[in-house]
Amino acid sequence: MIIDHPILGPRDAQEFVYLGDASLMNRPDGLSDGIGAFHDYLYNRANPVGEHRELWYHEQGDRSWLVVTRNTLTHEITKVELARDVARASGRSR
Amino acid sequence: MRYSAFRVIAEALTGHRGWTPVWRDPEPQADYDYIIIGGGGHGLATAYYLAKEFGQKRIAVLEKGYLGGGNVGRNTTIIRSNYLLDGNEPFYEFSLKLWEGLEQDFNYNAMVSQRGIINLIHTDAQRDAFTRRGNAMILNGADAELLDREQVRAMYPWLNFDNARFPIKGALMQRRGGTVRHDAVAWGYARGADMRGVDLIQNCEVTGMRIERGRILGVETTRGFIGARTVGVAVAGSSSKVMAQAGLRLPIESHVLQAFVSEGLKPFIDGVMTFGAGHFYVSQSDKGGLVFGGDIDGYNSYAQRGNLPVIEDVAEGGMALMPAIGRARLLRTWGGIMDMSMDGSPIIDRTPVEGLYFNGGWCYGGFKATPASGWCFAHLLARDEPHPTARAYRFDRFLKGLMIDEKGQGATPNLH
Numbered sequence: 001m002i003i004d005h006p007i008l009g010p011r012d013a014q015e016f017v018y019l020g021d022a023s024l025m026n027r028p029d030g031l032s033d034g035i036g037a038f039h040d041y042l043y044n045r046a047n048p049v050g051e052h053r054e055l056w057y058h059e060q061g062d063r064s065w066l067v068v069t070r071n072t073l074t075h076e077i078t079k080v081e082l083a084r085d086v087a088r089a090s091g092r093s094r
Numbered sequence: 095m096r097y098s099a100f101r102v103i104a105e106a107l108t109g110h111r112g113w114t115p116v117w118r119d120p121e122p123q124a125d126y127d128y129i130i131i132g133g134g135g136h137g138l139a140t141a142y143y144l145a146k147e148f149g150q151k152r153i154a155v156l157e158k159g160y161l162g163g164g165n166v167g168r169n170t171t172i173i174r175s176n177y178l179l180d181g182n183e184p185f186y187e188f189s190l191k192l193w194e195g196l197e198q199d200f201n202y203n204a205m206v207s208q209r210g211i212i213n214l215i216h217t218d219a220q221r222d223a224f225t226r227r228g229n230a231m232i233l234n235g236a237d238a239e240l241l242d243r244e245q246v247r248a249m250y251p252w253l254n255f256d257n258a259r260f261p262i263k264g265a266l267m268q269r270r271g272g273t274v275r276h277d278a279v280a281w282g283y284a285r286g287a288d289m290r291g292v293d294l295i296q297n298c299e300v301t302g303m304r305i306e307r308g309r310i311l312g313v314e315t316t317r318g319f320i321g322a323r324t325v326g327v328a329v330a331g332s333s334s335k336v337m338a339q340a341g342l343r344l345p346i347e348s349h350v351l352q353a354f355v356s357e358g359l360k361p362f363i364d365g366v367m368t369f370g371a372g373h374f375y376v377s378q379s380d381k382g383g384l385v386f387g388g389d390i391d392g393y394n395s396y397a398q399r400g401n402l403p404v405i406e407d408v409a410e411g412g413m414a415l416m417p418a419i420g421r422a423r424l425l426r427t428w429g430g431i432m433d434m435s436m437d438g439s440p441i442i443d444r445t446p447v448e449g450l451y452f453n454g455g456w457c458y459g460g461f462k463a464t465p466a467s468g469w470c471f472a473h474l475l476a477r478d479e480p481h482p483t484a485r486a487y488r489f490d491r492f493l494k495g496l497m498i499d500e501k502g503q504g505a506t507p508n509l510h
Binding site: 001012013014018019020021035036039040042043044045046047048049052054070072073074075 | 332334335338343344345346347348392393394395396397401403436492493505506507508
């Protein structure tokens with residue numbers, strides 16, 4: 001698979017480390033939402049068939065975190081964003 | 095029809111006109127006592143034991159494709175019970191004991207071959223860890239032996255003992271481990287279940303679940319609604335997809351694991367060998383092909399095929415361990431979809447929906463578990479309480495901090 005890095009251009013997926021569902025960025029603030037919410041965040045996954053937004057870390061490159069939109073049935077990658085931009089767009093780091 | 099040597103001879107003398115289909119192809123009835131979703135190894139074993147050991151009737155197995163067309167036909171056929179932790183080892187040893195009597199039990203030749211499995215040791219720390227594991231196995235009634243370098247050399251003199259990075263210092267051996275003809279496991283269980291009246295319904299995909307007031311009443315399928323008060327789901331690989339129909343999110347990611355077969359070679363590996371440090375394991379099939387594999391690809395996938403970098407990685411592991419295979423050609427590769435759970439161990443449990451039960455999260459260890467998985471799931475369905483060896487495989491272990499994490503990796507499914 002080739003991941004089209006927003007800054008570096010197309011890079012081999014082997015340069016990256018995979019973390020999983022991009023919703024892992026939305027960590028609850030401690031146990032403020034209850035233990036159930038944190039348990040769901042840490043252990044449960046949507047694990048969809050088809051389009052999946054997921055976190056990849058460019059360990060062998062510029063060490064940026066990316067949010068990659070990829071189809072789990074075909075492995076086709078349709079969108080690559082910097083995780084930083086996604087977080088800011090959602091109102092984080094103001 | 096009961097199979098025996100006498101039957102084979104009698105049929106040979108009468109032109110093989112007496113053989114009948116191995117199982118029926120029934121139309122689904124409107125209503126059953128038990129529905130098992132998934133006609134793979136675990137689902138068929140569940141139906142078989144539910145009928146045979148727990149005396150239940152009116153059972154249907156619903157399969158979206160054909161029987162045994164999923165992971166039971168796509169694995170590398172290894173059986174063993176060499177686990178460390180209390181939650182796992184008694185269960186897998188129960189499974190290995192069932193394997194040992196399986197063919198007589200279901201009257202079908204599954205080619206169970208206890209040819210022995212070795213896990214190679216390369217460092218002192220690894221020897222300590224394997225010694226501990228071997229002791230845990232023995233304490234749970236399994237067999238384990240620690241082999242030194244010369245004992246390994248006597249078995250496989252052509253291994254690369256002096257590899258600069260991973261010199262071979264010994265091995266942990268389980269002589270009762272081995273291989274089984276994987277398709278025959280599905281066929282044997284299917285035939286045994288069918289003979290006891292279980293309806294095996296193929297080309298019948300479950301598309302929805304009918305749940306009212308927190309209780310399951312049946313399932314919507316591509317062949318219409320089928321009612322049942324007890325529904326068991328055994329669809330590892332597609333667990334999240336099926337359980338989403340009941341509104342449940344699981345502690346599971348689906349990942350692709352690739353496997354490989356070389357061209358047929360003369361016999362030279364008579365057991366199973368794992369090279370954990372190099373992510374490579376191998377056995378030789380009765381046809382001569384080397385059956386081997388390595389790590390999962392490492393990203394969510396439902397594609398049943400992987401990518402080339404893992405093929406290269408596995409081939410490198412094989413070359414590092416046994417340079418002699420360098421001239422052998424790869425015949426085929428394929429991929430299967432694994433339920434990778436958050437601690438690397440499976441789940442056999444009730445769900446928040448009354449009457450709906452779940453069996454999954456087998457990671458890449460599901461095949462060896464097939465008999466015990468079926469037995470324990472049937473126990474849960476018939477009695478609504480877990481089998482003693484499967485008590486730890488609960489959903490709430492993640493909430494309560496009771497993970498069964500053999501590798502100590504935490505909630506990172508692609509590292510288990």
